[in-house]
Amino acid sequence: MHQHLRVWIAGFYLLSLLPVLQAQRTVTGTIRDGANGETLIGATVRVAGTENGTFTNAYGFYSVDLTADSGQLVVTYVGFQDLVIDIHPGIVNPVQVDLSSGTLLEEVVVKSNSFREQLGSTQMGVQELTMREAKLIPVVFGEVDIIKTLQLKPGINSGSEGNSGLFVRGGSGDQNLFILDEAVVYNPNHLFGFFSTFNSDAIKDVKIFKGGFPAQYGGRLSSVIDVKLNEGNNQKFSGTGGIGLISSRLTLEAPIEKGKSSMILSGRRTYADLITRSINKANEGNESYTPIPDYYFYDLNAKVNFTLSEKDKLFVSGYFGQDRFGFDNENFNFNFNWGNATGTARWNRLISSRLFANTTFTYSDYKYQISNALTGFSFNLESRIRDMNLKSDFTYSASNDHHLRFGGEITRHLFTVGRLKAGSDDGEISFSAGQDLEAWESGAYIQDDWQINDRSSVSAGLRLSGFLQDGKPYGAVEPRVAYNYRVTPLLSVKANYARMVQYLHLVANSSISLPTDIWYPSTAGVRPQVSDQVGVGWQYLIGSQFLLSNEYYYKYLDNQIDFKNFADLFANDELEREFTFGKGYAYGTEVYLEKKEGRLTGWVGYTLAFVRRGAFDDIMGGRYFSPRYDRRHDISIVTIYEITPRLSVTAAWIYGSGDLSWLPVGRLPFQDIPGGQPQPVVPVYGDRNNLRQPAYHRLDLGMVIGFKPKWGESDLTISVYNVYNRRNPYFLYLDAETKTNTDLGIEEVVGIKAKQVSLFPILPSLTYNFKF
Amino acid sequence: MPTFWKTILFLTILLSACNLEKEIDIDLPGYTSQPVVECYLEPGKPYRLLLTRSAAYFATFDLDDPAAALWNGATVTIRVDGQDILLDNQVYFDPVTLQFSNYGSNEIVPEGPDRTFQLYIELENGLIISGETRILPVVPMDSLVVETNAQNKARVITYFTEDQSTHNYYRRTVNFGSRDSVLQDFLVDDGFFDTPKGAFGTGFSFEPGDTLIHTLVHMDEPYFNYLNTLLQSISANLNPFGQPGLIISTVSGTANPIGVFTGLSMDRDTLILP
Missing domain, CATH: 2.60.40.1120 (Carboxypeptidase-like, regulatory domain)
Known part of the structure; x- marks a missing residue:
């Protein structure tokens, strides 16, 4: 049968x-x-x-x-x-x-489907971001940041204030695949996640998939953030740039051969170090002055493309970004540098009128290095991941109703995990630690986007993935299916299912992105993470300008990784002995009302979410607990109003239930050995994440005033972050008040208080942008 | 790393200056008090043990009755060489080391790494605490080397030699001027040592005439884990990047105790900088 x-x-x-x-x-x-x-x-x-x-x-x-x-x-x-x-x-x-663009003065709008097309699409759980939105919506210090703007979309949680981390539909921070021009970016953050590595001037298109993943994507459980760079103006020399409080940036584009080939070069650098160096220099000779260490970061993007023939096009692009922290004097030399480098060579070939091929070679490198030299002694710690990936993707348009996508890829991963080298310069004293690992990852997929009839469409795909590390193979079959039914011209219902498998794991013991977070492969003792996500939802077109969407999801997570009690993740020859494995699940609903056209645009988003992790042998006896990012309610209201073509105002209000904190429940006194450090209050911790922080909310306002100088266009962007100066919690701690017992010469505790530390008060900022 | 974390601390203080820290009211989950043991067996010294109780974090402090934190009324026995030594329940205070104890004996702790010491405590409610330890051999400091830079500031490097045939753990402290002023406190696992020679150094921070007390403690793994997790618990409360955890005790039993029962093997040297 x-x-x-x-x-x-x-x-x-x-x-x-x-x-x-x-x-x-x-x-x-x-x-x-x-x-x-x-x-x-x-x-x-x-x-x-x-x-x-x-x-x-x-x-x-x-x-x-x-x-x-x-x-x-x-x-x-x-x-x-x-x-x-x-x-x-x-x-x-x-x-x-x-x-031709509709209005000359309008910012270049990069946007995909109109609302009617979205209604007809099988795709669910995807959010798109226009560069116009990213540039107009105010963010902290006036720095345009696509990741922070994505955090305003439903289902995407930032983890903590000002952080570029993404916690998507109950997934942890390592379950997001960041792709920049087809190359994986392993740490997309600067300065502990306060800024992302993506320079918006160089970006053409951003999509984030939260569910219903197309078969071409694999390797992470919870989201795919696909960022594509501009190709460069092939008509004339042009440029964009800006001067802000934190950084300045410049992008230049030019044709190499008009209409056929072009190049783009984009750079950004912060300049706080220039100020701190001047302060240090002014205080030279002042013995009581402690010099301020140097810190800066920069990003460089470059891309060239060549039209080889009517059917062949070649693209070469690269990204290089670094954070540099340093402190030098004659006896002490401390440097902490981290950053990503990626390179992409891509060949587009129109094989026939129906078959299009894209073949790509990418290289990705993330490294952090800490070095410290003291007279006669040195210390070096380094971790690194390098990828070399070759893949081919094909699009075959069998008919207007059938669009097939298929392809395959293979990646070689090289890991340096916690490589420590320290000792005396004469070699008499030496310490070392660390691991070097290698792994191969592969994937092959096929997917058909099939318009069954006027009302129904389905996207059905299959991804086969494999992984090999030190002779230990893993393989998985990852089915993907999405269905859309157009109930009426204004209403569609959708459903999808996707299995995702993740073979690389981030070793991070904090919900805040740190440069010392490192990646670790699946091994004989570390099984791949797996997720199964189902989603159902509907979309309703209200009039012609508003699209109302509502999605429900349930995600089951297996082989989840956490760390044992006080795991030593920094320099450890046997890192995976610190791992413990468990399961998790997440479910919730997202409501999204969006208006994309007209003078008033924006969205209202609401998320109700639940996430639990558990069955870890070494955590709470296997009981389930909520991770820190288990945020119950999230609301975002974002509006952009174009008063005139040269004057726009923006407002964004964000509300979120407080994140969870793991606070001590008890305390004990510790006397220590003679000559040690007595501690009147030692915290005793109980169950994880036992207290919900106060709710988070803030209002940001912005105004963009455009100018039309003879040489091009410019604007002044004025923004105010956290307008009503809300003191949002960054972290909580318990503070013991002590006084000295002069009779006994010891510290006595007289009281305990709970303290909340906030990060950003009201922050006005000003940025000047130009374009020629 | 220290400079890096100092910068983080500087930024935290800067934020505090912007009035970004405030007191809030919170309700912590309930907590049941646990007995807390501290007992360091130092050869040649009498037996001493401190038995206190932990408290809910926000429990009030009774300054008029500091003894309220002590857990009295227990029967404390240490068994060594087949002999049970019963510790008296009374307050001991050493004005030199500033150490308190509420259980002790005039018996002297014997030397010898091959001896096993067993702790057995029966609380007045019948619940039990037990532990076992040995006293490791002292690892002596080979030398304290003073180096001076162009600004006539000095640093001290402590050299020692360790037995690479065994897995060892060390604690090194430097006290400035007196024992209650701790300048440096490092915990080290020798798993990363490539050479038998080890060293700890200070920065160029000292001047002629300064007094520095150097201590090298040779620890076993349970004591190392206890102290390491205890210090990390303190750090995690104040550090937004920190991950809290549970203190790993060297004692166990039906009383659900926290604490340490260990031998204390240390070499200590006082240096007055020339």
Whole structure:
């Protein structure tokens, strides 16, 4: 019986491919922004007078079938003027289409589906971010930060104030895959997570997948953040930049061969160190002055692309970012440096009018290094992960109703874990520790996006993944399926399921992103993490301008990693002996009302979420507990109002239930040995995360005033973070008040108080941006 | 690392200056008091033991009755060489070391790494605390080397030699001027030692005439774990990057105790800088 059913389904599926045979002509090509040659992702290409059509893929490529030898195509993209193309028998592929922006003064809008297209899409659990939103929404110190803006979307939790960490749908901070131009970024943070590594001037498109993962993605359980860099203006030399309180940035773009090839170079650097060096210099000779250590970070992005032929395009891009902390004097030399480097070489090939190939080689390197030299002695600690990845992705447009994606990849991972080298310069005294590990990871996938009929569509895919470390193999089958049913033209219901497998694990003992967090592979003793997520939801179009979405999800997590009591993660030859393994689950609902067009845009988001972890042999006897980021309610209201084309105001209000803290429940006195350090109050901890912090909320306001100088455009961005100066909790601690007993010469405790430390009071900032 | 964390501390103080710290009211979960043992067996010294009780974090402090924190009324026995030594329940105070105890005996702790000491405490409510330890051999400091920089500031490097055939743990403290002023306090696991020679150093912070008391304690693993987890518990309360945990005691029993019962093997030397 079951066999008959399978045969029937296979037959039905093959019949659905029949339109391929009926097509008279296939038109293919790329859609670009006519002003600078940037390819447009998610532009709509529709056969005039019908609902048949397609979208451009992540590389701007489209393929659409006409039932006759000639006809008309309608190309639309939000922020650009619609374009109707006459297709006549003489036109040959590829048909390149350049769109004109709707309004010259408008910020370049990078946006995918319109609301109606979203209603028809199987995709759930995905959030997109326009660079316009990222640049207009105020953030701390006026630094545009795509990760912090993504945190305003439902289902995405920041972990703590000002942090660029992401805790998506109950997943932990290491379960997010950050991809920059196809290369994995292992630590996407600067300065303990207060800033992300992504320079918004160089970014073209950002998507975050929270569920319903397409089969092409794998390797992390909870989210995929796919960031694509601009390709560079192939029409004329241009630039953008800005001067802010914390950093300045500059991006230059130019054609190498007009209309065919281009380059972009983008940089950002903070300059607090220049001020602190001046202060240190002014205090030279002052014995009571303690010099301030140097700290700065910088990012560099570069990309070139070449059109090799009408069907071949080559892209080479790179990212290099570093944080540098240093303190030097004649007896003491301390340096703490960390950063990412990535490189991507990508070849796009239009193999036929239906088949598009993208082959990529990426290199990714994250390293932190601590070095300390004292006269005659030195100390070095280093951890590092390096990836070399080769992959090929294919898009095959079997018909307007069937779009197949398939491909494969292989990655070599090299790990240096806690490599310690210390001792005397003469070699008489020496200490060392650390591990070097190697692993191979592979994946192959196929997925079909199938428009079954006018009302129904399904995306069904399968990913096969494998991992090999020191002879220990792991493999997994990861099914992915998403279904959409259009109940009415204004209402659709959706459902999806995805299994994800994660072979690399972040060794981090804090909910705050630290540069010393390191990655560790699955080994014979460390099994891959697994998640199964199901989601259901609906979307309703209110009028033509508001889209209301509601999603429910449940996520089951297996082989979750935590750390034993006071695990030593810093320099340890047998790190995995500090691991303990358990399970988890998360569920919740997200409501999202969005308005994307008109003078008033923005969104209202609400999340109700629950997450629990447990069954860890070494934690609380296996009982379940809430992780720190188990935030019950999250609300965000974000509005952007364009008063005139040159004047916009923004407001964002955020509310979140307090995160959890693990505070001591008891205390004991400790006398210590003679000559030791007596402690009148030693905290005694009980169950994990036993106290919910006060709620978090704040209001941010911003204003962007545009100017039109002769040489281009500029604006002044004024923002105020935390307008009503709310003292939000960053962390809590318990403080013992003591006084000295002069008779006995000992410290006596006279009282205990709970203290809350906040990070950011009201913070006004000013940024000047320019574009030419 | 110290400079790095000093910067974090500096930033924390800076934030405090912006009035970003405030007192709040919180309700902690309930807590049941536990007995707390501290007993260091030092060869050649009499037996002393401090038995106190832990308290809920916000429990009030009765300054008029500091003895309220002491746990009296227990029967404390230490068994060594087949002999049971009963410790009297009375307050002992050493004005030189500033050490308190509420159980003690005039019997002297014998030397010898091969001896096993067993602690047995029966509380007045019948609950039991037990522990076992040995006294490790003293690892002597080979030398204290004074080096002076161009500004005539001095540092002291403590050299010692360890037995690489065994896994060892050390605590090194430097007291400035007197024993109650601790300048440095390091815990070290010798698992990373490539050479038998080890060293601890101070910064160039001292001037001629300064008095420094150097101590090298040779610890066993249970004592190391106890002290390490206890210090990390203190640190985790004040450090936003810290991860709290449970103190790993060297004693156990039906009384659910916290504490340490260990031998104390230490070499101590006082140096007045030339």
